[in-house]
Amino acid sequence: MAPTLADPFSDSSALTDFVINQGNGVKGLSEMGLRALPKRYIQPVEERMCMTNIIVQEFIPIIDMSKWEDPKVAKSICDAASKWGFFQIVNHDVPVEVLEKVKDATYRFFGLPAEVKNKYSKEHSSSNNVRFGTSFSPQAEKALEWKDYLSLFYVSEEEASALWPSVCREQVLDYMKKSEVVIKQLLQVLMKGLHVNEIDETKESLLMGSMRTNLNYYPICPSPELTVGVGRHSDVSTLTILLQDEIGGLYVRGNQGDNWIHVPPIKGSLVINVGDALQIMSNGRYRSVEHRVVANGRKNRISVPIFVNPRPGDMIGPLPELVASGEKPIYKQVLYSDYVKHFFRKAHDGKKTVEFAEL
Ligand SMILES: O=C(O)CCC(=O)C(=O)O
Numbered sequence: 206m207a208p209t210l211a212d213p214f215s216d217s218s219a220l221t222d223f224v225i226n227q228g229n230g231v232k233g234l235s236e237m238g239l240r241a242l243p244k245r246y247i248q249p250v251e252e253r254m255c256m257t258n259i260i261v262q263e264f265i266p267i268i269d270m271s272k273w274e275d276p277k278v279a280k281s282i283c284d285a286a287s288k289w290g291f292f293q294i295v296n297h298d299v300p301v302e303v304l305e306k307v308k309d310a311t312y313r314f315f316g317l318p319a320e321v322k323n324k325y326s327k328e329h330s331s332s333n334n335v336r337f338g339t340s341f342s343p344q345a346e347k348a349l350e351w352k353d354y355l356s357l358f359y360v361s362e363e364e365a366s367a368l369w370p371s372v373c374r375e376q377v378l379d380y381m382k383k384s385e386v387v388i389k390q391l392l393q394v395l396m397k398g399l400h401v402n403e404i405d406e407t408k409e410s411l412l413m414g415s416m417r418t419n420l421n422y423y424p425i426c427p428s429p430e431l432t433v434g435v436g437r438h439s440d441v442s443t444l445t446i447l448l449q450d451e452i453g454g455l456y457v458r459g460n461q462g463d464n465w466i467h468v469p470p471i472k473g474s475l476v477i478n479v480g481d482a483l484q485i486m487s488n489g490r491y492r493s494v495e496h497r498v499v500a501n502g503r504k505n506r507i508s509v510p511i512f513v514n515p516r517p518g519d520m521i522g523p524l525p526e527l528v529a530s531g532e533k534p535i536y537k538q539v540l541y542s543d544y545v546k547h548f549f550r551k552a553h554d555g556k557k558t559v560e561f562a563e564l
């Protein structure tokens with residue numbers, strides 16, 4: 206049968222070829238003006254966001270970082286990390302121009318022709334540290350996610366100069382560099398909340414020894430209610446620092462049952478969330494909480510998370526200080542790179558990755 210505009214990709218290999226092999230991504234699909242969502246993006250009903258499950262009375266805390274050393278502020282950070290796993294920060298030290306510039310850079314990168322972006326794909330990239338892709342793990346997923354991304358693992362300025370796309374390199378480096386101050390403040394407060402009062406070099410490296418920045422692009426979707434931007438998952442990081450634009454669409458699992466809380470965009474703010482590595486290292490005191498992004502039928506959306514991680518070669522487990530104080534460990538020691546591999550081997554599946562480290 207001849208392809209139609211309703212579904213020119215009824216043949217799944219034609220879709221894979223266009224979206225993945227040629228580097229058009231979902232942005233390419235979106236810009237074709239498709240009237241129907243290709244089948245491969247149709248999520249099972251239970252993975253779609255059901256609007257009746259959104260709670261509007263609750264919201265994640267908004268924390269003013271200008272007085273981060275004030276014990277009341279410190280307590281609100283630790284409480285938020287335990288109760289919600291998510292909060293937003295305002296009055297942090299990352300200049301608003303730095304945030305605006307990294308958003309502009311994200312649009313510049315995704316505005317490049319497919320064949321240019323495709324130089325950074327898994328097939329063509331000269332390094333695993335630079336990766337342009339689409340969805341989450343297309344080889345492992347039954348249904349795809351409506352998102353394209355560029356993922357940049359930081360090794361050194363020299364490597365970034367040699368390998369990162371020039372349209373966004375400086376802006377991403379600056380965003381990472383300027384975020385370091387607030388990352389250290391947050392980790393200091395969170396460690397103090399566990400009675401770990403000193404972050405020496407070894408501990409600093411364990412908590413924030415590697416960083417990855419993703420540029421996420423969620424283009425306009427023909428049937429947003431049938432698919433997802435990002436499926437339910439928790440991050441594998443220690444902490445994630447997320448810059449989102451003004452569109453909205455990020456939801457966090459609330460404390461009761463299948464309830465979801467919207468994370469409203471606040472200009473100049475950053476969203477902070479606890480990742481699995483910190484849940485494990487804090488022996489469950491701080492929680493990595495499931496979150497998801499809906500697809501949008503009217504607007505393109507971008508976000509720029511920095512994943513603050515242990516180094517791939519680190520062993521992670523409940524911190525020795527917690528175990529020494531008599532606490533019973535609920536997680537074992539695991540090699541961080543094994544943990545991350547386990548995460549990427551499967552489709553997004555809520556909080557299942559953490560079972561890998563359970564005792
Ligand atoms: O785009 C967002 O708001 C969140 C993205 C996200 O959860 C992730 O990249 O891990």
Ligand SMILES: [Fe+2]
Nearest residue numbers: 438439440496
């Ligand atoms: Fe996430």
